[in-house]
């Protein structure tokens with residue numbers, strides 16, 4: 001029962017929610033430096049999309065990427081250690097919040113250059129398939145990314161070469177402070193349609209709705225179909241970045257934020273479970289995150305002598321700076 | 323002995339590597355017909371999956387190559403024009419180059435970027451005549467500029483086999499160079515290894531790419547006045563400093579000829595790196611493009627902006643007069 005799809009979806013959104021809340025606390029306490037871009041309010045998208053993907057499928061995420069990495073199955077403890085810059089982190093403390101990656105589970109990384117990753121994912125999926133490994137990909141990007149030329153080039157390439165990547169636009173209404181209406185001529189789905197890419201709009205606050213549209217697209221793509229786009233309408237509950245907690249930026253009214261927060265993916269999915277199941281999952285998530293935070297804070301900081309480690313995969317060593 | 327042209331050497335390197343390793347494939351504009359004359363015949367031999375002609379989407383296909391490399395393939399991306407590298411500096415530097423470090427060593431990005439026809443093409447003017455190898459050396463990407471057909475073959479092969487991104491600049495002014503080559507001796511040339519092209523006692527001239535041929539010609543011209551050693555670094559990053567220091571330790575004098583803009587060009591780096599290790603008997607000199615150069619169209623202007631033999635000869639003579 002507790003393993004059924006609704007429960008698993010709930011577990012994922014709840015995990016991301018509480019992970020983010022704990023990460024914000026760690027930003028405040030100074031354990032996470034540089035802050036984070038909280039995924040609060042958008043959890044249903046990563047959870048719904050990744051629930052419809054297979055284990056071998058690939059994803060790329062964004063600067064607001066914790067949810068994507070966790071939903072694909074990364075270990076929350078090593079993820080939290082990464083945010084804290086520890087040697088025990090997913091990237092040995094070399095990536096941090098905006099670059100968390102776990103290639104062993106198909107997470108080619110959060111990527112902080114807006115609009116950059118769909119082209120990378122398209123190449124990776126194409127290459128796997130050429131090598132006889134029929135994977136699919138899902139690339140997350142924001143509404144801000146649809147105005148990047150390189151994203152549109154990637155749409156063209158994916159469509160032209162029929163590479164099965166799901167293009168997931170998380171339309172949270174803003175690129176930092178810029179509203180969609182002030183930045184996007186035409187429509188987001190129209191961008192895709194111009195390249196012959198089927199596109200749908202889905203309620204991004206409903207994890208189950210996202211899972212269903214993704215599952216349908218995934219089925220078509222496994223059947224030989226090309227790329228598809230899903231525009232998930234959502235709302236960012238918190239700051240663009242935690243720096244905004246200190247510097248109030250005036251771009252959303254309190255009323256708008258309250259309205260946006262009223263449709264909470266955790267509650268929407270939670271309502272599909274019995275109270276007892278919900279409580280059990282909540283308790284399990286808390287225990288997982290207690291352990292994750294403890295693991296993160298117990299991990300050693302990297303040795304400064306290794307600051308140039310991994311600069312070159314070939315083993316080339318770079319000259320130091322003095 | 324058969325003659326091998328620089329261009330054919332590149333073609334041969336691509337074909338040999340594609341034959342040897344299924345993972346190698348080509349991406350680029352008009353490569354199926356070989357518009358830049360490096361890939362003709364390869365489509366027929368290897369098929370469209372391995373010779374992929376792309377739309378004019380440099381940013382997308384450069385990052386496509388990054389993704390393909392993450393997935394275990396070894397893409398070679400051809401750029402029709404050196405100036406296109408400015409469009410994809412983002413994709414190469416922010417992604418291909420940074421991924422291994424940012425992921426804490428989880429991946430490799432073995433992509434080769436091939437620029438057949440870098441530098442001035444005489445008459446192609448401002449937007450087709452750049453030679454931005456110093457930029458790539460600056461960001462720490464393996465950068466090679468072969469001068470000879472055998473090196474064009476050997477360095478391209480090594481670039482393709484290398485596990486990190488490599489940019490291969492094939493200078494336009496070197497593409498028509500032909501040498502007598504025993505094809506059986508064609509072999510990979512190790513990255514990061516320079517070579518003394520001409521031994522000499524009085525001054526070491528470092529020449530990059532096509533300028534190696536100019537340096538050799540100048541050395542012959544001046545042979546009765548000064549004994550010039552010509553050092554061809556072949557790879558600019560990582561630079562074979564040990565071999566150069568060895569040469570300069572013997573000659574005590576250093577002149578660099580480099581087709582970069584002067585400020586922050588590779589000549590500056592070469593000179594500084596040598597000075598950190600060995601004292602010179604005369605101040606070092608460099609012959610480069612001017613600061614901030616944009617190559618003008620008219621041939622006399624184009625030539626006026628490029629480093630050439632006369633300036634090199636003058637620099638060598640001045641260096642020989644100078645004393646510390």
Ligand SMILES: Cc1ncc(C[n+]2csc(CCOP(=O)(O)OP(=O)(O)O)c2C)c(N)n1
Pocket residue numbers: 062063064112113114115141142143144145170172174175176240
């Ligand atoms: C190419 C690029 N331009 C600008 C930035 C700075 N920046 C980081 S996030 C962001 C807003 C992105 O908005 P959107 O794509 O809607 O994603 P969201 O933050 O809303 O999740 C900007 C402008 C960047 N990282 N990359």
Ligand SMILES: [Mg+2]
Pocket residue numbers: 142143144170171172173174175176
């Ligand atoms: Mg947005």
